[in-house]
Amino acid sequence: MKTRISEKFEALKARNRKALIPFFMPGAQGEQSIAETILGLEAAGADLIELGVPFSDPMADGPVIQRSAEAALKKGVMTDTVFAAVKEAREKTDIPLLLLVYYNSVFKYGPERFARDCVAAGIDGLIIPDLPFEEQGELTQVTRDLPLDVITLVARTSKNRLKTVLEKAEGFIYCVSTTGVTGERAKVYSGLKGFLEEIKAHTDVPRCVGFGISDAAQAAEVAAYGEGVIVGSALVRRFLDESAEAGYALIREMRAAIGE
Amino acid sequence: MNEKISRKYGEFGGQYCPELLMNALIVLEEAWQTYVPTPEFQKEYKKLLKDYSGRPTPLYYAENLSKKLGGVKLYLKREDLNHTGSHKINNVLGQALLAVRMGKTKVIAETGAGQHGVATATAAALFNLECEVFMGTEDIERQSLNVTRMRMLGATVTPVASGTGTLKDATNEALRAWTARVEDTFYVLGSVVGPHPYPALVRDFQRIIGDETKAQMLEAEGKLPDRLVACVGGGSNAMGLFAPFLEDDVAMVGVEAGGLGIETGQHAASMTCGSVGVLHGMKSLFLQDEFGQITPVYSISAGLDYPGVGPQHAHLKTSGRVTYEAVTDNEAVEAFALLTRTEGIIPAIESAHALAWCVKHADELKPGEVVVVNLSGRGDKDVSRIAEYLEEGK
Numbered sequence: 001m002k003t004r005i006s007e008k009f010e011a012l013k014a015r016n017r018k019a020l021i022p023f024f025m026p027g028a029q030g031e032q033s034i035a036e037t038i039l040g041l042e043a044a045g046a047d048l049i050e051l052g053v054p055f056s057d058p059m060a061d062g063p064v065i066q067r068s069a070e071a072a073l074k075k076g077v078m079t080d081t082v083f084a085a086v087k088e089a090r091e092k093t094d095i096p097l098l099l100l101v102y103y104n105s106v107f108k109y110g111p112e113r114f115a116r117d118c119v120a121a122g123i124d125g126l127i128i129p130d131l132p133f134e135e136q137g138e139l140t141q142v143t144r145d146l147p148l149d150v151i152t153l154v155a156r157t158s159k160n161r162l163k164t165v166l167e168k169a170e171g172f173i174y175c176v177s178t179t180g181v182t183g184e185r186a187k188v189y190s191g192l193k194g195f196l197e198e199i200k201a202h203t204d205v206p207r208c209v210g211f212g213i214s215d216a217a218q219a220a221e222v223a224a225y226g227e228g229v230i231v232g233s234a235l236v237r238r239f240l241d242e243s244a245e246a247g248y249a250l251i252r253e254m255r256a257a258i259g260e
Numbered sequence: 261m262n263e264k265i266s267r268k269y270g271e272f273g274g275q276y277c278p279e280l281l282m283n284a285l286i287v288l289e290e291a292w293q294t295y296v297p298t299p300e301f302q303k304e305y306k307k308l309l310k311d312y313s314g315r316p317t318p319l320y321y322a323e324n325l326s327k328k329l330g331g332v333k334l335y336l337k338r339e340d341l342n343h344t345g346s347h348k349i350n351n352v353l354g355q356a357l358l359a360v361r362m363g364k365t366k367v368i369a370e371t372g373a374g375q376h377g378v379a380t381a382t383a384a385a386l387f388n389l390e391c392e393v394f395m396g397t398e399d400i401e402r403q404s405l406n407v408t409r410m411r412m413l414g415a416t417v418t419p420v421a422s423g424t425g426t427l428k429d430a431t432n433e434a435l436r437a438w439t440a441r442v443e444d445t446f447y448v449l450g451s452v453v454g455p456h457p458y459p460a461l462v463r464d465f466q467r468i469i470g471d472e473t474k475a476q477m478l479e480a481e482g483k484l485p486d487r488l489v490a491c492v493g494g495g496s497n498a499m500g501l502f503a504p505f506l507e508d509d510v511a512m513v514g515v516e517a518g519g520l521g522i523e524t525g526q527h528a529a530s531m532t533c534g535s536v537g538v539l540h541g542m543k544s545l546f547l548q549d550e551f552g553q554i555t556p557v558y559s560i561s562a563g564l565d566y567p568g569v570g571p572q573h574a575h576l577k578t579s580g581r582v583t584y585e586a587v588t589d590n591e592a593v594e595a596f597a598l599l600t601r602t603e604g605i606i607p608a609i610e611s612a613h614a615l616a617w618c619v620k621h622a623d624e625l626k627p628g629e630v631v632v633v634n635l636s637g638r639g640d641k642d643v644s645r646i647a648e649y650l651e652e653g654k
Contacts, residue, residue, distance in 0.1 A: 055552070055553065056423065056553040056554045057423070057428065057429075057432050057539055057540075057554050058432075059278065059432055059435050059436065059540070060278045060280075060436075060439070061436075062436075066422060073553065078551045079551050080551075102538075102552075103276055103538045104537050104538045104539060104546075104548070104552040104554075105551060105552045106552075107536075107537060107538050107543075107552065108535075108537055108548065108550070108551060108552030109551065109552065129278050130276045130277060130278060130538070130541070131276060132275060132276075132277060132278075132279055132282050133279075133282075134267075134274070134275055134282075135274050135275060135276055153278070153279045154279060155278070155279045155280040156280075157279075157280050157281075157282075157283045157284065157442055157443070158279055158282070158283060159283050160283075161279075161282060161283060161286075165279070176278075176279065176280060179280060179439060179440050179441070179442060179443070180280075180436070180439050180440030180441075181436045181439060181440065
């Protein structure tokens with residue numbers, strides 16, 4: 001079913017604007033509430049927003065996001081907390097919202113109940129880093145009839161899997177630009193342009209690049225090749241160690257660098 | 261891909277991994293199917309097991325202990341006599357040979373008690389591979405002998421402080437490292453856990469334990485054993501022993517770590533108390549809360565201190581083929597002391613859990629029942645800690 005995500009990308013395409021997609025961990029977002037942070041990021045220039053669901057064992061995450069998950073769990077942030085905060089924010093904004101969630105949080109909650117509660121709260125998509133194409137059936141048989149996109153992740157190492165995994169892609173493609181876990185990197189992957197072109201050959205779904213994007217200059221470089229940029233650790237670190245304002249400032253800089 | 265190899269055991273197993281690793285898992289499965297069945301590979305593997313590791317390991321009739329326990333006839337499968345001191349080397353030699361065939365020059369591994377880490381560091385020395393072992397900070401402290409051994413063998417031991425600083429966290433970190441280095445690095449996984457094909461790959465390299473036991477038992481008793489008993493953390497020594505007997509009329513018991521007692525919540529009994537979940541690339545049974553957060557586990561034994569279990573074990577439990585029960589730290593330490601004094605064999609504290617089950621249930625076993633306990637490792641690594649434990653208990 002059509003979601004706010006695909007509507008947003010159509011609108012962005014018409015304006016020739018690249019998507020800026022910040023990620024933050026509810027419970028580790030600095031001094032403001034989770035709902036206020038969603039609105040704050042939108043005001044700073046975000047087009048879509050990803051929220052984490054803290055997990056005890058985040059296998060795909062580097063030290064910064066691990067630390068944010070620990071902090072959130074210590075504060076008692078659970079799946080229900082995130083749903084409630086999204087519901088609150090939904091009263092004030094139509095910005096597409098996605099959850100970045102490890103599969104155990106979905107599975108243990110019950111895939112069907114999880115998907116329905118997402119839709120009820122106003123969540124538009126799920127990014128599940130440990131749920132590859134081969135294991136998605138259990139969830140997609142439920143989401144098929146709901147306005148909830150299950151985002152496809154592709155990596156440089158996907159190689160001849162690309163065609164298969166992209167076949168059912170919806171919302172946008174999450175292009176993992178580095179090897180390894182989430183976290184800031186000094187440089188953008190030199191083969192990024194070619195990697196994104198290879199994806200384009202298989203699908204018209206918008207391509208957004210994440211993992212390793214640290215600053216405005218890198219965001220601009222990456223945005224030039226695809227349809228969107230995802231920024232996680234660099235923002236989470238500012239929220240954790242500096243302030244909400246320091247995080248928003250990063251998003252404003254990135255917005256300016258990739259263009260209005 | 262060979263369709264005969266199942267990715268799942270009932271509802272358990274699968275490949276719940278980042279996309280970054282999926283291709284590597286497919287390549288691993290293909291390499292396994294291509295190289296391992298060949299006569300050349302088998303010849304080299306069997307030669308290493310024999311000449312390097314000292315296989316076949318004895319099946320020893322523990323007469324003194326049997327007498328102590330009353331009616332049972334207790335045999336010990338002496339995996340502790342393997343080179344490096346545990347069954348872990350069986351799997352590691354196989355995976356190292358595969359890594360070399362695949363042209364990999366670097367290996368990584370996770371370790372709990374350090375037995376798998378030592379085995380991997382040993383094979384890396386033998387095959388001239390660069391080796392990094394991830395180990396929880398808590399385990400580094402309680403298994404320092406093995407840390408020293410790994411370092412002497414030339415491996416880098418990387419401490420993992422996240423979470424509880426134990427095997428679960430070391431496994432997280434090894435998987436993270438693999439996503440970064442997947443192009444030139446072989447991940448030598450140490451148990452029948454993780455994403456497919458690892459649970460099957462590790463089981464097949466460990467089934468030599470059960471194959472030998474079967475032949476040795478037929479020679480010693482002229483029949484199959486009545487019961488097999490093995491400790492279960494991730495479950496590799498148990499799976500290796502059980503695998504060739506699954507279709508036979510043989511009772512099987514997997515013994516997990518009951519820590520301070522099931523009722524205290526301080527344990528690692530994922531079969532007794534866990535629920536279905538997804539972690540470390542597999543759907544299996546895990547100790548977790550209602551939101552799927554993995555709960556901290558506890559055991560005196562670093563090798564059993566893991567909140568999950570291999571997917572085939574989860575299936576063998578739910579299908580009823582194998583019984584799984586927990587024994588406590590205390591019971592394991594008592595069995596450790598008992599074996600040491602009656603037979604002059606110092607077992608690993610992990611293996612002592614399996615023995616403890618026999619001691620605990622000795623009265624219920626039929627007179628003359630033939631029981632095989634997998635003595636999966638030797639206890640040198642544990643002696644100082646157990647001496648302290650016994651001292652504290654006085």
